[in-house]
Amino acid sequence: MSDATEKTGHHPKLSTTTLVIAALGVVFGDIGTSPIYTLKECFSPHSPHHVLPTHDNLLGVISLVLWALIVLVCIKYLVFVLRADNKGEGGVLSLMALASHGMDEVLKRRAVIVLLGLFGAALLFGDGIITPAISVLSAVEGLKDGGLLGSAPTDAGAAALWDEKMELLIMGITMVILIALFAVQFLGTAKMGRFFGPITGLWFVSLAALGVSHLISGPEILAAFNPLHGWHFLTTGGHKSFVILGSVFLAVTGGEALYADMGHFGAGPIRRAWFSLVLPALALNYLGQGALLMKNPEAAHSPFFQMAPHWATLPMVLLATAATVIASQALITGTYSLTLSAVQLGYLPRLSIRHTSEHARGQIYIPLVNWLLMLACLALVLAFRNSTNLAAAYGVAVTMTMLITTVLFYFAARHLWKWPLLKTVALCFIFGVIEIAFLSANLVKFFDGGWFPLVVGVLIFTLMTTWATGRRLVRASMEKSALSQETLCESLKRRPPVMVPGTAIFMSSTSGRTPIALLHSLKHYRAIHERVIFMTLITEDEPWVTPGRRVQVEALSDGFWRVTGRYGFMQKPDVPRLLRQCANHGLEVEAEKATFFLGREIIVPSHKPGMARWREHLFAFASKLAQQPATYFQIPVGRVIELGQQVEI
Template sequence: MTGVPGGEEARAAPDSFKRTALLALGALGIVYGDIGTSPLYALRECFFGPHSVPPTPENVLGVLSLIFWSLIMVVSVKYLIFVMRADNRGEGGILALMALAMQRPRGQTRHARPVLMTLGIFGAALLYGDGIITPAITVMSAVEGLNVATPVFERYVVPITLVIIFIIFLVQRHGTGGIASVFGPVMGVWFFVLGVLGFKELLHNPEVLWALSPVHGALFFVHNGLHGFLVLGAVFLVVTGGEALYADMGHFGWKPIKRAWFCLVLPGLTLNYLGQGALLLRDASAARNPFYLLAPDWALYPLVALSTAAGIIASQTLISGAFSLTRQAMQLGYSPRMEVVHTSAEEMGQIYLPGLNWFLLIGVVALVLSFRSSSALASAYGIAAVTTMAITTILAYVVARERWGVGRAVALPVAGLFLVMDLSFFGANTVKIVNGGWLPLALAVIIFTLMTTWKRGRDILAGKLRAASIPLKELLDSFGDHPPVRVPGTAIFMTGNAEGTPPALLHNLKHNKVLHEQVVLLTIVPEEVPHIPGEERVEVEPLEQGFVRVVARYGFMENPSIPDVLKRCREKGLQFQLMGTSFFLGRETLIPTKRPGMAVWREALFAWMSRNARSATAYFRIPPNRVVELGSQVEL
C-alpha cells in the first residue's frame, strides 16, 4: 500500500530538482550578470587605480582576503541568508521592501512611515545611477581586453563600446524573450571559464590560498592605515551586483538563486580572484590588467568575445531592472504614467519603456564619451550601490523587528554588523565623489525630487478634488426632487475617490444635463503588495438609482487594464454592452499658487509632469473611441 506514494515521491523529487536546476541556470543570466563581470576590473583597481597600493605579496594577500570575505559576508550572509527572507509576497527589491516595512507594523509611530518612504524612494533613485554606469563599465572593460593583445586597438575601444551599447538599447523594443534563453548558458560558461583561468594560475602559486584567512585582511589595514581603508572603495566593486539578488527574487525564488551562487558563481569568482592574485605574486607588472593576462595568448580573442557577451548580459539585467523598478514606482504613485510595452504574451515581467530606454542610452553614451576608460568609470562606480545597500539594511531591520517580531537583542547586533560593513564601504567610496561619484548621486537627487514631487502633488490634487466634490449619497438624494434626464447605455466614470462624486460626473450633469441609465463609478486602487489574486481583483457594489461602484485593485508588479476589469465585472453579474458604454475621464489643468502645500517651483514641476504623463486612455487601455474627457482648472 505504501509503494504507490513512494513511487510518486520518487518521481516528484527529480522533477523538483530539475525545475530548481533550470531556475538556477536562468538566475545565472539575470541575477549574476553584474557581480559576475566584476573580475574584469575590480582587482585591477586595487593595484592600478587612483587609490591603489603596490602589489607586494603582503598587499596582494590582504586585498584578496578582503575580497573573499566581502563576498562571504555581504552576498552569502547578508543577502542570501537574511535580507532575502524579507519577501513581499514572493517579490524582492528595495521598493518591495519599503512597501513591506510601511504596511502598518506593530508599534510604528506616525512619523516612521514618511521616514521609511524617504529611505526607500531615495534607495530606488540611486539604482538608476548604477543602471547608467553598469553598461558603460562592463562593456568597456570587456572591449579593453583588445589592448592586451596589441596597442593598435586602443583608439578603437571607445567606438566599439559605443556600437555595442547602441545595439543593446536598440534591441530592447523587440523584447529579450528570445535571447534571454541563452543568457543562463552563456553566463554558466563564463563562470566556468573564470574558475578554470584562476585554477590554472593557482596551481603555479598555491601559497595564495593563505588569503582565505581573515588575518591577512586585518593585517592589510595595519600595514597601510588610511590608504588601506581607501582601497575598500575598489574592493567594494566585487559586490556591486549584490542588490540584484534581492531585486530578482520574484523571478526565480530564493532557493535557485542560492544554489546558483554556492554551486557555481562563488567558486568561479573566488578561483578567478585567487588566480589573479597568484599572477600578481609571480609578476607584479600584471597589475595593469590581471584578468586578461591570466589567459594564454591563443585564448585572448575568444576571451574578449566571451567577456563582451557577459558585459552585454550584465547591461541587459540592469536595463530590465530599471524598467521593472519604474513600473513599480508608477503603481505605487511615485512616477507619472509612462508608455509600457509588453514584449511577451506569456511573461508579464518582460516590458519595454521607450522613454526610459532612450534616457538610459543618452546617459550611458555620455558616460563613455566623458570617462573614456573603465578605470575612470570605476572611480565613479560604487557610491550609489553602497548607499542603497545601507538603506536595505535599515529597512530589513524594521521588517525584522516590527513584522517578524524579532527581539532587539537579536536584530540590532545583526543589523549593526551589516551596517558597519555598509558604512565602511560607504566611507571608502566617498573619495570617489570628486572623481565622478557625484554623478550618480546627483542623478539620484534629481530622480528622488521628481518622484516625491509627483507623490506629494497627487496627494494635494486628490485633496483639492475631494474638497470640491459632494458625497455620493447627497447627490442621489437630490435626484428624488429633481430627477435628471436618463439616456440609454452605460457611463463609466473613473475616479480616485471611491466615496465621493467624480468631478467628471458633476460636469456632465451641469453641462449636458443628462445621466445614463447605468452609471459605474470605477476606482483603480494600487496596493503596496506585488500581486492581487484574480478572485480578489474586482469588487462590484450595486447602489441606488442605477449606480454601481466598482473597485479594482492591482499590485505594484501588475499593469492596470480596463478590459481586464470589465471582464471580471461581467463575471460578477454587471451587465453592459461595450458599444453602448462611454468612459468619462477628468482632465485637470493645474495652476501653481503660493498657497500652502508645496513650493511654487515644485508645483510648476508637478504641473509639467502632469502635462507630459501618458494619457489615462492609453495607460489603462481604454477603447479610445468610447472616451469623453471633461476638463477643469485646479489651483494647487
C-alpha cells in the first residue's frame, strides 16, 4: 500500500465511470449470471422441484423473481444495508462490528451478535465454494442445451450413453476453466476488475437484448410486475408453489456480494451500476424468458440458451462462460476480504496475505484460501456432476447469511444510529419474513445437497470460535506469570543487569505486561540492551485506522519505551513503517539495526478447564499453520530472535 493511500485511507482518485466499470467486473458477476439457471430450475422437467410452464405459473414465478430483486436487493441492500458503512468497508463482519459498537456493557447481547456475525461469515465461505462450481458448470452446459454438441440418439440405450459422455465432457471443460481462474488470482482484484468489467457490461447488454427480442412478441408477460400474480401463485398452488421459492431465490444469490465488496469500489458506484444497467438487464431477461415459455413451453429444459437464435448460440455460450468466471471472481474476492477481517480480529490464524496493489486498499490475495477454494470447487463438480444437482446445494447458506444480516442491521440501526423502534422493527420484520420463507423453502433441499454449505459453515465457525477461545486461554495462562512493565523497570533500576549496546524490541500481545521473551532473555543471558522497546499491536473494531491514530509512544524509564500501534481489521501491520512514524513522537529507531525478540508459544493440550480436549488439539494444529510472526509483521530478515515456551491450555 502506498504512503498516499495510507495517509488518506480512501480510494485513489478514480472517476465514477471507472469505478462503475470495475464494479461490474467484480461485484455483479454472481447475481448477473443467475438468469442462466433460475427459471430452468423453476420449470425444467429435469429439476426435482418444478412447476409446469402454464400461463398462470409463468406470471406467478416471474412476479416472485422480479419482486425478490426489488425488495431484497434494491430496497434492503442498495437503499438500507449499504448505509452500514464501517469507514468504507462492508460485509457481515463489518456489520457485526457496527452492531456491537458501544455494547460492551451488555456482554450477553454482544456475545450473541459476535456469534451471529461469525456464523454468517462462515456460511459465506460455503457460498464461495458453490458459486464458482454452479456458475461455470451451468454456462458450459449451454454447449449441450444449445445443441452445439449434436443431438442425442433416438435409441434409449445409446441416448443414455451419449448423455453420460456429454456430462463427462462438460465436467472436464468446467474443471479446466476453474483451475485457470484460480491460477490467475495472484494478479489481484484491480487488474481482474479492469479486464472483466467491459465483458460483464457486454453480458448485461446481451441479457437485455435477448429479453427485448422476445418481449416484442409476447408483451403480456409484463403483467408479472403486478405482485398479486406472485401472491396468487403462492396461495393457490399448495406445497409445490411454496417449494419453488427455493428455486426463485437463485435470482438473488449474489446480493450479499454487493455489500461485502463495498470496500473495493464504494456504495455510490455500486448503486449506479445496479440501477442504470444491472437491474434493467436482469428484469428484461427474466421477462423475455417468460415470454418465450408462454409461446414455447418445450423450451423449459433450458430457456436461457433457447432465447438466442441458432447462429448466436455459440457466442452466447462463450460470453456466458466468461460471465460465470467473473461471477466466481465476486465470491473469491469477497472470501479474501472476509479472511483478512477474521485474521485481524483474531478469529483465524495469521495467514500469508499479499497486497496486490500499491494504490488501492483492500486489494489482496491469500494463497492458502485460494487453493483450498479451488480444490473444494473441483470436488463439488465431481460429486454433483451437473448444475441441477448443484442447485439443490445452493441457497440454504445464502438465505441464512441474508437473515443474519437483517438481524445485525437491526442492532446497528437501533443502538448505533438510534432509529425509532417502530421504524426499525417494521423494516426488519418485512425483510425477515421474506427471508424466512425463502430459507424454509430451501431447507426442503437439505438432503439433496443443501447440507453441504451448512457443514462447511459449521466447520469454519467451529475453527473461528476455537481459535478465538484458544488465544484467550493462552493470554490468560501467560499473564499469570507476567509482570507489569513498570514493575520490571523499577526492579532493573535496583539491580541493573549487564548493558548491551543497541536496541531490543519485544513484541507483546498485551499492552502494559512484560513479554515472556524478555523474562526468558534476562534469565538466560543476565543482560539487557541499552534501549528496550515494548511493542503491542492492537486491532480495532473498525476497518481502517488513520495514520494520525496509528502510533502511541510512552517513555517508561531511562532506556525503556512503550509503543502501541493501532490497525483496522482490513489493514495488515507493518512494523518498519510503524517505527518510522515513532520519530514524530521523539523515538528514532531503524528497524534494520534493531533486534526483535518474539515469543513463540508451543500449545500443549491438557485436562485443564477451558475447552474440550478435541478443540484444544484443533487449536494446536491451527497454531502450526499460522504464518511466522516475523513474516506477518514484515520484520526485516535476520533481525529476529524467537524464544519458545510451552503453554498448557
